[in-house]
Amino acid sequence: MRRILIGAVAAILLVAVVPLAAQQKFTLPGIPNPNVATYPPEIGKYGGTYVVSAISDPRTFNAIVSQDTASSAVTDVMFDSLVDQDYITGEITPALAESWTVSPDGRTWVFTLRQGVQWSDKTPLTMADVLFSLKAIFTEGVDNSIRSSLTFDDKPVQYRAIDARRIQFRTEKPIGLFLRFIPFPIMPAHKLSDVLAKGGAEFSKTWGINVNPREMVGSGAFLLAQYVPGQRIVMLRNTNYYAVDKKGQRLPYLTRYIILTVPNVEQARLKFLAKETDAYAARPREFAELRAQQQAGNFTIYDGPEGFGSEFVVFNQNPAGISGPKLAWFQDVRFRRALNYAIDRATVSQQLHAGRSTPAWGPVSVGLKLYYNPNLPQYPYNLDRAQQLLAEAGYRKGADGTLRDAQGNIVEFVLSTNAGNPDREAIGNILRQDWTKLGIRVTFAPESFPSLVGKLTGTYKWDVIIIGLTGGVEPGTGRNVWLTTGDLHMWRPNQTSPATDWEREVDNLFEQIAREPNQEKRKALYFRWQQIIAEQVPFAYFAYPKTQPAVRNTIGNIKLGLAGVTGTLETRYYKGVLRP
């Protein structure tokens, strides 16, 4: 009897203890708490090369100075930040910081650095590097845009090191979105502090594209090995990386990561089909054709979700730029709504995206499921309705077919966009045709990108422009566009006080969003913001196109995430047979 009891107790203990044992903590030599990648579906094997193409050349390898996508493609891989973003959920995840806390009043954040992380030259990565990077970001003369993200209410964020492993950040007012603003690259103090001492301008020139890769050290998964201008960038595996897979094996799996420079998207596609590269972000209208070639090309093309960027037409409501009847028309919400009804989104979707896009009524992409408001007022294509709304607002179509406002002025304006972008030029033609049917005299005149931006942000002398904006997981970071004081508040930038009630409401919403740490409450605020924009139509949006990434079948750990991203670089692995 006693033996059975002991046996039973032992069995119960075993059942309780064994799961605990299975949750063993992995360690790497010197790193008691490495970053564990739990999301990838498979355990990969080591070795192999992953080749991608890029349209432009990087402009610098200095992570703090880097502001364009081509440079970030290298520096984001080579230099980690305190935190990272999960590509499937969009949440902020630990990177060089292993944990963080926030004070109850939401103003103070403390990040704890991961212990034992080393630079690629085996020098320990310490608080000194974090402080040095922050110093460099705020040094006068260092050409960077990170400074903007770390400035709240015109004051730079206050920071200090509490001890060797913890750094504290403090803001005047609580910033709920703080984690979205905090990612900044951490650069090695032991290599660059001398240069920073010589001044900001010198620092901006360091580790540019003329650097000898042997002089650089990084903390990321891959390190720059070779840069051939105009041709390719070769990155090699960082054997000192602090992340592991679910089995405790050190990441990354791949040995080489190569970025080929190609002159345009057509060549990127050709190289992908010729098996010279392993990945290609196809355009919506290429989806059907590429799907048919999957077998022959040994790749898989995925039906991805919509991206986060937006494309829209904006009407100038700025008295500093235009005046007279034009200003009156564009400031008239009924005019804007009427023209919104005359946008043939179905044709835009069909012509540009072969049907692989969703009509857009507001500023948040349908791909951002977290915050997308599905119940916005819609403006389905209806020229009669548009004409009716115009008539109600006092714009009459004369016997000669031209539209005139209540004072008798002929409604005419210039529609512009950046030349050389075939999608936007196509949209411009579609808009011109439909708006002409309403009786408006539209002149469509694309111009060069710098010239366009000069007008949008400098002279303000423009009528109607088709343009786009990039987007992220948290729309609250786009302060420059939506706050009335922002200089990208395109229809009427740099206001001293809000010109309309709805703009004042949007200002308040964005201030609340910035302070709100609770995602559900932020969602309600975002919903209200989208409602206002859809009602007031300062921007008339077109469509949100889907993404369709294509990846060679020899690359493993492919899992579709937000905005068409198929995985992280450190978890990809090569499935093929390796050459000796």
Added chain:
Amino acid sequence: MLQHIARRLIQLIPLLFGVTLVSFVVIQLSPGDFLAEVRLNPVVDSATVEQMRRNFGLDQPMHVQYFKWLWNLLRLDFGYSFAYHVPVMWLIGSRLLNSLILNIAALILAWLVAIPIGIHAATRQYSWSDNSLSMTAYLGISTPTFFSALLLLLLAFKTGALPIGGMTSLDYDFFPWYGKILDIGRHLVIPAAVLGFGAAAGLMRQMRGNLLEVLRQDYVRTARSKGLGERPVIYRHAVRNAINPLITIFGFELGGLLGGAVVIEIVTGWPGVGRLIFDAIVQKDLYVVMGSLVIGSVTLVLGNLVADILLAVADPRIRYD
């Protein structure tokens, strides 16, 4: 002769001054500036953009900027690129060799093809081969380079025989020296062919026309009646005179060797100087554009000078002082 050369070199200075001044003013006057892209970033505020403007010296009045640049130029400092934060000379120098390789290959191809065919066409005027060659020449001149380049790229893609654009393969650095030459050669086929044949078409017509004119001259008739064979008449006497105008053209082409064939480079992805300068112009990366203008002007004048000297050497009737 030496006096003449010295005089030509001295004339280079006011030319450079004029070219750079006009270009500088035009670039500055055109709307927008280098910071256009940054301004359109929703996360960057205007204070940061203003500081960037100060860093780049773009907030200073135009003449201050120009004279600062000129002063640096006299000390052979071409300034820094706004986009890349590297010295302009390093930037241009990193691609110059690539452009040189392409231009030399195209030059050799063009002349090797054009001269013999031109001579052939002239000596068999109005024959079947002359007419078909002329036809091909017209096609070559009228087809836009980007179109022929695209066609060839597509052909390369379908047949898999040639690489699709670029200058070197992925594993270029692991090849032995002869492998490297072969690799660049394979990548050179399409761009050099397009550039070369495009130029050859025009050159061939020139050669043909000049030779025809020379063959009508009295001294050629005299040489024939002297009993000289057709071959020495053509090659020893006629061609030597017919080629004079082409030497001038050759000199011009020498002047263009350091330039970039922008269209070809963009279409085939050849990493040359043309694409770099084109992008700099579009982005308004001021000092890169100015640097490339200086190089272009200098090589143009030097090329012309070489052309004139070659002409004086080839043709004893020409003397300069």
